Ligand SMILES: Cc1ncc(C[n+]2csc(CCOP(=O)(O)OP(=O)(O)O)c2C)c(N)n1
Ligand code: SF4
């Protein structure tokens with residue numbers, strides 16, 4: 001245990017794990033492979049895993065700082081397959097877990113991997129609040145429009161008419177529109193992609209990683225076992241359309257006027273309302289201080305008011321007033 | 324009020340004052356009358372003048388106010404309970420008089436406002452002192468803010484009546500007034516001095532506390548149980564907490580939200596109790612024990628996540644400031660009925676640590692200890708406080724902060740290639756590597772709620788579940804071996820042993836003291852570690868004829884409460900029976916003694 005110092009251990013003040021002397025050799029993505037994925041052959045989740053490896057490789061994220069968190073579901077098995085620090089938490093609460101981790105460990109960029117049931121049904125309220133608080137993390141939702149792990153029940157994104165074990169006559173409830181939900185909740189980065197376009201998935205992951213605050217990628221990820229063909233209409237190889245969002249270049253050209261401004265909330269909402277297969281890319285992105293940064297500011301002010309006194313001195317002063 | 328003949332050192336100040344060792348004062352009015360302020364100032368002053376003190380108050384069920392009381396017991400010796408009967412009753416209104424006169428002891432003093440209260444003067448058991456408090460306050464402060472000033476008039480009145488330390492009280496009033504504007508402060512002081520000048524001694528009696536010679540000389544400090552917990556956690560090095568507001572827990576999170584930034588920490592108000600416990604677990608996984616807290620209904624919501632922390636073996640501190648349940652129950656009243664959910668709540672075989680503070684001072688120390696236990700055993704620790712401890716004010720010796728205050732640096736020590744997060748060691752205790760820890764061979768740990776092998780990865784082989792279930796149990800059995808056997812107060816063997824936990828400790832211990840003083844030996848024992856239980860209890864019980872467990876919960880389907888049931892199960896002793904009640908109030912000493920008599924006859 002340290003003696004009292006002028007730098008108390010803290011929740012948000014920089015936490016600095018030791019870095020190895022000298023630069024470690026760059027690693028290759030194969031080194032990130034861990035347990036053999038237990039997913040069905042052909043499952044869309046494989047693509048996401050592979051691209052996460054590529055993201056880490058490309059960015060050379062410090063090995064011991066890669067931290068993947070998930071809830072429960074097929075998609076949430078993710079951390080077992082990554083040779084890095086990871087957590088397989090409980091159903092629907094990975095975002096809440098990551099909130100505490102992110103706030104107390106400012107040195108990490110936490111990635112959360114989730115499914116449509118995990119993120120939008122049981123975890124829906126946590127999503128809402130992590131979004132409005134702008135907690136710094138990246139959430140990747142592998143949306144297969146079905147409950148995979150529990151073997152084909154209706155999910156909040158299942159389209160009306162989808163025949164599942166819990167809706168043998170066809171789903172009757174209006175599905176959640178994740179993008180609209182996220183935009184209205186105040187998420188500061190909302191993107192959509194599909195496992196059928198790996199380059200695009202990687203692009204979205206990189207942009208999410210560069211975003212400060214709460215970034216979400218809604219990634220269509222086909223469940224070949226319980227909902228094959230769900231996303232064919234978005235897959236050019238199956239005769240569908242994968243339409244990219246053209247973002248404004250701010251080049252003053254007349255074409256640019258028609259392009260999408262990701263900071264325009266209403267425009268983002270309009271894009272999100274397009275019928276399936278809709279469009280892909282960054283729907284919404286704004287720069288707003290992350291809660292992490294606001295808390296840090298609060299701490300800096302409070303610490304300055306104590307003249308950076310060590311904890312013992314601060315507590316002593318408080319106790320003296322209670323005598 | 325216990326009077327004695329001891330000679331006084333302040334004879335000159337109050338020549339006719341009766342020396343006393345203990346007084347119970349109850350102020351009854353409406354919540355808008357500011358009686359809580361008076362009560363708190365009295366309690367704090369007592370601590371500052373080396374008196375022990377305990378307070379109790381009722382909060383009206385509605386926000387808009389209503390009848391409310393504040394009771395303070397001040398003593399030269401230790402104060403264990405807030406007092407069964409009242410020595411001095413102050414009644415502002417007729418309803419205050421009618422509602423509380425039954426609590427006044429024979430020979431007690433009733434101070435009442437004759438403009439508002441018409442007492443039955445025929446009842447010769449009491450001394451009646453009519454003080455037109457409203458009128459005199461208006462006279463003193465000139466007709467404005469009378470409702471605000473009446474309480475300060477009363478404070479002055481009581482200060483004179485009990486010969487309290489005037490300079491200290493004035494300093495405290497000035498501190499209290501520092502946040503208020505000058506005219507309010509002036510009115511406050513005028514009202515206070517008018518009260519002090521109104522010498523009750525002319526009509527009744529003045530009293531003086533005998534100084535306690537045995538005091539160690541360490542100064543006392545005064546705080547509520549909720550304050551004590553918040554500062555205990557901070558002293559222990561906790562720098563992250565998350566919670567959702569609920570009475571009577573909320574004030575702990577309010578204090579921590581304001582205080583933690585000064586220490587570089589964060590307190591998160593989460594969207595619900597589930598998010599709160601999950602965020603705290605996330606922060607703990609980050610490498611530093613975090614806290615979440617709540618009251619009964621919130622603990623029910625947290626149980627699934629606590630189960631994960633047990634399974635994944637992550638340290639965590641969970642506070643439950645108990646209130647009456649189930650459901651919304653009695654949100655502003657005390658009860659000790661969450662023991663079962665604390666010890667057994669959740670699914671699966673799910674061993675966790677449960678501890679309970681027995682008073683305000685203990686709330687401070689047990690919070691520090693809980694953090695240590697969570698770290699040492701990599702396990703969630705639930706602290707069961709309750710509304711009575713949380714809200715009442717007590718004086719206790721200033722803690723030795725130098726020895727107690729800790730920092731909790733994250734342990735990033737690089738781990739070897741053979742590192743396994745769930746290694747099946749003899750003591751079963753894991754030593755986690757938080758994210759950021761380099762691991763040789765890049766063999767990183769996964770923390771898992773699925774049953775796992777030593778590396779944290781799930782496996783089909785059922786033998787893992789056998790091994791890991793035993794490992795999670797075994798580490799708490801190791802802890803049990805190290806826990807101190809509770810001390811027995813009173814004779815080591817005999818007829819009756821009273822067993823208590825949490826806030827039932829004070830009145831239970833006082834009951835034993837009273838019984839011993841009356842020539843009827845009785846012993847008492849308080850259990851702080853509720854899960855695992857310390858060893859040696861069976862041996863202690865075997866020396867008594869009757870083992871009676873005093874707890875504020877229902878006597879249940881089979882005639883004994885929640886702790887009694889656990890003790891019966893683990894000691895196989897059918898002589899263990901219960902003394903229970905569910906009226907939302909702490910035990911009175913007489914209630915316990917009456918119940919003992921009824922049980923053993
Ligand atoms: C509290 C709780 N309720 C229910 C379950 C059962 N359960 C596990 S995964 C799941 C749904 C998974 O669907 P989704 O999140 O879409 O993930 P997918 O398997 O489709 O990737 C359910 C209902 C659980 N593990 N915990
Ligand atoms: S059931 Fe569906 S989601 Fe789960 S692994 Fe198989 S294909 Fe993937």
Ligand SMILES: [Mg+2]
Nearest residue numbers: 115116144146
């Ligand atoms: Mg799904």
